Amino acid sequence: MLGVIRRRPQLLWLLVPYVLYLGVLPLVNRVTPLVLGVPFLFVWLLGATLLTPVAVWLTRRADRNAPRGRRRGGRA
Amino acid sequence: MNAAVATSVFGVFMVATVALGLLALRGRGGGGGGLAEWSVGGRSLGPVFIWVLMAGEGYTSFSYLGAAGWGYNYGAPVLYVVAYMSCGYAIGYVVGPMLWSYARRHGLVGITDMVAHRFGRPWLGAVVAVLATVFLLPYIQLQITGMGVVLSTISYGTVSLNWAYFLAFAVTTGFVVVSGLRGSAWVSVLKDVLVIATLGFLALYVPLHYFDGYGAFLDRLVTEKADWLTFPGHGGGGSGGSGLGELWFISTTFLNALTVVIFPTTVAGYLGARNADALRRNAMYLPAYNVLLFVPMLLGLAALFVVPGLAGAESNLALFKLVVDSLPAWAVGVIGVAAALSSIVPMAVFMLVIGTMWGRSVLSLLPRFAERQKTAAQVVVVVAGSLALLLTYTAPNTLVRLSLISYEGMAQLLPMVLLALVWRRLTFRGAFSGLVVGVAVVCALVFSGNDPVGGVNAGLVALAANLAVALAVTFAGGRDADPRPDAEVLAHDPTDEEEKKEKEVLLPADPGPSDHRV
Numbered sequence: 072m073l074g075v076i077r078r079r080p081q082l083l084w085l086l087v088p089y090v091l092y093l094g095v096l097p098l099v100n101r102v103t104p105l106v107l108g109v110p111f112l113f114v115w116l117l118g119a120t121l122l123t124p125v126a127v128w129l130t131r132r133a134d135r136n137a138p139r140g141r142r143r144g145g146r147a
Numbered sequence: 148m149n150a151a152v153a154t155s156v157f158g159v160f161m162v163a164t165v166a167l168g169l170l171a172l173r174g175r176g177g178g179g180g181g182l183a184e185w186s187v188g189g190r191s192l193g194p195v196f197i198w199v200l201m202a203g204e205g206y207t208s209f210s211y212l213g214a215a216g217w218g219y220n221y222g223a224p225v226l227y228v229v230a231y232m233s234c235g236y237a238i239g240y241v242v243g244p245m246l247w248s249y250a251r252r253h254g255l256v257g258i259t260d261m262v263a264h265r266f267g268r269p270w271l272g273a274v275v276a277v278l279a280t281v282f283l284l285p286y287i288q289l290q291i292t293g294m295g296v297v298l299s300t301i302s303y304g305t306v307s308l309n310w311a312y313f314l315a316f317a318v319t320t321g322f323v324v325v326s327g328l329r330g331s332a333w334v335s336v337l338k339d340v341l342v343i344a345t346l347g348f349l350a351l352y353v354p355l356h357y358f359d360g361y362g363a364f365l366d367r368l369v370t371e372k373a374d375w376l377t378f379p380g381h382g383g384g385g386s387g388g389s390g391l392g393e394l395w396f397i398s399t400t401f402l403n404a405l406t407v408v409i410f411p412t413t414v415a416g417y418l419g420a421r422n423a424d425a426l427r428r429n430a431m432y433l434p435a436y437n438v439l440l441f442v443p444m445l446l447g448l449a450a451l452f453v454v455p456g457l458a459g460a461e462s463n464l465a466l467f468k469l470v471v472d473s474l475p476a477w478a479v480g481v482i483g484v485a486a487a488l489s490s491i492v493p494m495a496v497f498m499l500v501i502g503t504m505w506g507r508s509v510l511s512l513l514p515r516f517a518e519r520q521k522t523a524a525q526v527v528v529v530v531a532g533s534l535a536l537l538l539t540y541t542a543p544n545t546l547v548r549l550s551l552i553s554y555e556g557m558a559q560l561l562p563m564v565l566l567a568l569v570w571r572r573l574t575f576r577g578a579f580s581g582l583v584v585g586v587a588v589v590c591a592l593v594f595s596g597n598d599p600v601g602g603v604n605a606g607l608v609a610l611a612a613n614l615a616v617a618l619a620v621t622f623a624g625g626r627d628a629d630p631r632p633d634a635e636v637l638a639h640d641p642t643d644e645e646e647k648k649e650k651e652v653l654l655p656a657d658p659g660p661s662d663h664r665v
Contacts, residue, residue: 093230120441127237
């Protein structure tokens with residue numbers, strides 16, 4: 072498992088949704104401050120939903136840019 | 148008059164659905180080909196079709212009914228669906244290509260024959276198939292009843308529930324038996340277009356129609372319904388509350404995000420892909436679809452003001468009460484079609500997966516079906532669908548009770564399916580003992596009314612026990628006597644180089660009409 076992360080550290084981007092939805096939940100579980108009238112929790116979760124595709128895109132971009140020889144897949 | 152218009156719109160689209168499903172076979176030899184052509188679309192779907200199919204099968208009638216109902220009853224907790232799908236589809240970036248290449252290398256069509264191959268025991272595939280069928284059947288019933296409720300509502304009560312249930316079964320069976328996964332993907336195109344259009348429209352229309360726009364709507368929400376806007380949601384706190392607090396949200400999202408990547412219907416989508424990169428791109432685009440799931444929740448919250456006092460199962464109709472109340476009959480019909488297709492597409496894939504599991508892993512153990520797996524699978528589709536329909540009529544509560552353990556039960560397959568594919572040391576005895584303990588703990592906790600247990604999702608507690616037992620038994624016992632090399636048994640994320648190589652080696656030998664078996 073650790074070997075995979077060392078070879079493809081970009082896989083860590085895939086943990087971004089876990090941090091946004093779960094890790095910081097106790098901090099964002101609140102109605103205020105309102106953002107354009109929208110309760111804060113909803114703003115946060117909507118933001119997380121929009122950022123998840125970005126996180127996956129960052130992983131894929133790094134995978135595609137990796138030098139040929141280092142693009143071995145994750146044998147755990 | 149209204150009923151006639153809405154029902155006619157609905158009827159036309161249902162005919163179109165079956166036609167579209169059957170047309171999917173054009174240019175593919177008209178229903179020929181082996182089990183792999185039917186079950187996983189001949190492993191030939193490109194990134195667009197994979198996205199459409201997986202969006203189509205993942206967003207069930209729950210999006211129109213249950214999600215609005217949860218929004219109405221509790222508020223924020225319903226967003227666990229958005230959270231687990233986003234998290235799950237993100238790790239699908241790694242798991243999808245891994246399962247895809249494993250299945251392709253060994254000519255496999257689902258998780259049951261992956262397990263059978265990994266542990267070299269065909270009967271283990273049969274056991275997993277039976278277990279997974281028990282967990283999947285309730286979903287078929289949920290789709291049947293979901294579509295029944297929608298049709299009866301949008302026909303202004305003129306179509307009875309019993310007829311509506313039968314129609315759900317007939318339309319779905321009408322195409323999936325013949326055209327399999329490819330047909331489901333084609334119907335998904337119609338479904339996704341209608342779902343995006345209708346939910347997008349409703350998100351704009353409802354606040355304007357009832358509240359003079361979003362500003363006024365949100366103002367009222369914040370001042371009058373603040374309970375609904377954070378965890379644990381309305382009626383959540385204290386003893387006797389819903390128990391849907393932060394800990395429940397975190398544990399459920401975590402567990403479901405892992406489970407969704409090995410859920411048999413998700414895997415069917417993965418295996419249908421043409422190449423691994425189609426799945427990686429899909430992992431990028433698919434979470435974006437989740438934005439749509441905020442809409443039913445918002446409409447459920449809007450319904451709090453417009454149709455207060457819905458109790459019990461009635462709250463599931465929160466969204467449709469608004470629709471019927473505020474829109475002309477033809478629009479009601481179109482939204483009904485979108486909701487009905489949200490039942491039909493997932494139901495088709497559920498039935499297809501059950502058929503595939505039985506055709507490949509259970510009936511194939513009998514000599515007379517070994518060479519006719521596709522036919523066996525098609526028969527099982529009709530049998531499974533009929534069984535769900537029959538139970539809907541005669542014993543609806545049996546399946547409702549079963550549905551409580553569906554997702555959490557399926558989660559118990561994680562060590563045997565996923566961990567086993569990356570960790571050679573995991574023994575058959577370890578994985579099997581873990582599974583038995585995990586399923587037992589799920590049943591014990593759920594049926595004794597202890598889910599969530601201490602605020603934590605019971606399935607996660609069971610999975611922890613499952614994993615502990617699997618590891619303990621593995622390390623206590625000897626290694627499995629399996630002479631095959633690691634490369635033959637384990638899965639890995641294919642790189643592009645390997646992918647090209649595999650294509651050259653495997654394309655000519657790709658399972659044809661006579662699928663090779665484990």
